[in-house]
Amino acid sequence: MPDEGYVALLHADGSELEQLCRLADSLRRQTVGDALTYVVNRNLDTAVVCGSAARERLGALVSEAHALGATEICMQGPLPADSDDDYLALIAAITETAPLHLHAFRPEELLDGAARRSMPLHEFLAQAKDSGLGSVPGTGARILDDDVRTRLKGGPDLPVSRWVEVIETAHRAGLTSTSTMVYGHVETPAHQVAHLRLLADIQDRTGGFTEFIAMPMVPVTAASSFLDPAVPEALWRRTRAVHAVARLLLHGRIDNIQAAWPRLGLAVAVALLRGGANDVGGLLLDGRLEPESGPEAGLSLTVADVERIAAELGRSLRRRTTGYGDA
Known part of the structure; x- marks a missing residue:
């Protein structure tokens, strides 16, 4: 389908939206089957857990996550400018503590790590991988359009070409990544389609994306109301269309589409799981131990929660690794 067709689909509403979501869900079933997947992980904020004086505390947090059944530590955020820590040392401190997959550091943070060591990015990434880094978040993408990015940030942002270069360099270094899009702000449906098309092009070149995650530009849902928050009708319609179109446009390239429940709540996530x-x-x-050490403290699911979701959907449940293998 030409991109103009996908733009038109993003405007779908009413019965057309229902038909679009049914089509996306049928394609989901053909592509990945009926298993609902999830990963057991813990999020850590780099600025909260870094520092040579905090090593024992960091080790305790990682060990606790492993004891609770986590297979992944996700960590994002730059090292503070005055930190005495080092990205590579921080990676090693985590991965040497427990046999967990470390999913960490956005493109800007990878560039910061390379700059602090005065080395080319590809060398830094090779050393990060040797230190235990398993994959990187494809966040910071927002909308991959320089004008939109500048307007969102209120000033210069990492150029799209540089973001793409960092992600592709990480993929070539043997590090997989997620792919993301933040929508529902100043962008147009045409921007959204162009963003998805660029992700598809990157995947054609590197094959390094494991999943796609679309997140609306709204605050992280309050922990007290995340089970069923109020979602404006316009955002609800747009969210369903974005996820369905992503399934169609990325078909054959990125198989896994995630429903970002911390942004929209479980009720909306269940609907998205019915739509692609x-x-x-x-x-x-x-x-x-220090639950506030993660950026989304208070937003946590249990295995019972995802078992209930799978039952509601009439699907089997599969616990996965970061790379979508069986955990």
Whole structure:
């Protein structure tokens, strides 16, 4: 389908939207089957857990996550400018503590890590992988259009060409990544389609994306109301269309479409899982030791939660690794 056709689909409403979502869900079933997938992970904020004086505390947080059944530590955020820590040392400190997959550092943070060591990006990434880094978040993408990115940030942002270069360099270094889009702000449906098309092109070149995650530009849902928050009708319609179109446009390239429940709540996530998405993402374990050490503290699911979702959908449930293997 030409891109103009996908733009038209993003405007679908009423019976046309229902038909679009049914089509996307049928394609989901053909592509990845009926298993609902999830990963057991813990999120950590780099600025909260870094620092040579915090090593013992970091080790305790990682060990607790492993004891609770996590297979992944996700960490994002730059090292503070005055930190005495180092990205590579931080990676090693985590991966040497427990046999967990480390999914960490956005493109801007990878560039910061290379700059701090005065080395080319590809060398930094090779050393990061050797230190235990398993994959990187494809976040910071927002909308991959320089004008939109500048307007969103209120000033210069990492250029699209540079973001693409970092992600492709990471893929060539043997590090997979997620792919993302933040929607529902100043962009148009044409921008959304162009963004998806660029992700598809990157995947054709590298094959390094494991999943696609679309997130609306809304605050992370309050922990007290995430089970069934109020979602404006316009955002609800747009969200269903975006996920369905992503399934269609990315077909044959990125098989896994995630429903980002922390942004929209479980009720909306379940609807998206009926309209093209197949993955519910991570449980985001808080643990008992410093639960506030993660950027989404208070937003955590249990295995019972995802079992209930799978039952509601009439699907089997599969716990996965970061790379979508069986955990």
